[in-house]
Amino acid sequence: EPEVTQTPSHQVTQMGQEVILRCVPISNHLYFYWYRQILGQKVEFLVSFYNNEISEKSEIFDDQFSVERPDGSNFTLKIRSTKLEDSAMYFCASSPGQGLAKNIQYFGAGTRLSVL
Amino acid sequence: GQNIDQPTEMTATEGAIVQINCTYQTSGFNGLFWYQQHAGEAPTFLSYNVLDGLEEKGRFSSFLSRSKGYSYLLLKELQMKDSASYLCAVLDSNYQLIWGAGTKLIIKP
Numbered sequence: 608e609p610e611v612t613q614t615p616s617h618q619v620t621q622m623g624q625e626v627i628l629r630c631v632p633i634s635n636h637l638y639f640y641w642y643r644q645i646l647g648q649k650v651e652f653l654v655s656f657y658n659n660e661i662s663e664k665s666e667i668f669d670d671q672f673s674v675e676r677p678d679g680s681n682f683t684l685k686i687r688s689t690k691l692e693d694s695a696m697y698f699c700a701s702s703p704g705q706g707l708a709k710n711i712q713y714f715g716a717g718t719r720l721s722v723l
Numbered sequence: 724g725q726n727i728d729q730p731t732e733m734t735a736t737e738g739a740i741v742q743i744n745c746t747y748q749t750s751g752f753n754g755l756f757w758y759q760q761h762a763g764e765a766p767t768f769l770s771y772n773v774l775d776g777l778e779e780k781g782r783f784s785s786f787l788s789r790s791k792g793y794s795y796l797l798l799k800e801l802q803m804k805d806s807a808s809y810l811c812a813v814l815d816s817n818y819q820l821i822w823g824a825g826t827k828l829i830i831k832p
Contacts, residue, residue: 650822663817698765710754714765
């Protein structure tokens with residue numbers, strides 16, 4: 608069964624450093640998403656991406672964040688200068704964007720980001 | 724503002740039935756999702772309701788009433804592996820998923 612894959616599973620970084628979290632969405636899906644979940648808290652939407660551009664973003668997704676689809680398979684989230692409060696689990700998701708199940712989002716296993 | 728409410732925690736017995744409720748107030752509605760999340764893992768898709776009524780899928784069923792802003796997830800024949808958090812999420816008018824805080828379900832033998 609196709610799945611969303613994320614790397615690395617755990618990333619440790621120093622405050623102020625740049626990190627890139629990587630995702631490979633399900634191959635025939637058209638919409639891609641990033642979410643974060645701070646330990647013990649609810650899942651929060653960051654950004655959605657369609658047709659090589661951002662379609663929606665939340666207030667959390669400020670100038671420190673960017674997304675990119677550098678090739679036909681990868682979808683990345685970059686945090687330019689990490690802060691302690693960026694420590695969280697980051698989930699990538701994708702949805703088909705067409706057909707009866709067009710809005711169903713499937714999640715990767717997540718990257719745990721620890722900012723020291 | 725947008726709000727999704729669900730109980731924080733519920734306890735049930737193995738083999739029994741449990742109903743987890745969710746109420747929502749969102750800017751627009753493009754469907755309601757239920758996801759299961761085990762601790763430290765990704766949310767796993769369980770169900771999607773866009774029209775009123777009951778959707779049944781094996782041991783799990785999900786109900787939606789759009790006029791009441793209400794949904795429930797029904798789990799039958801509970802197994803120990805069903806111990807997890809169950810997340811209610813609504814797709815709003817901007818096609819953003821708005822999440823509830825989740826209901827932690829504890830299954831006892």
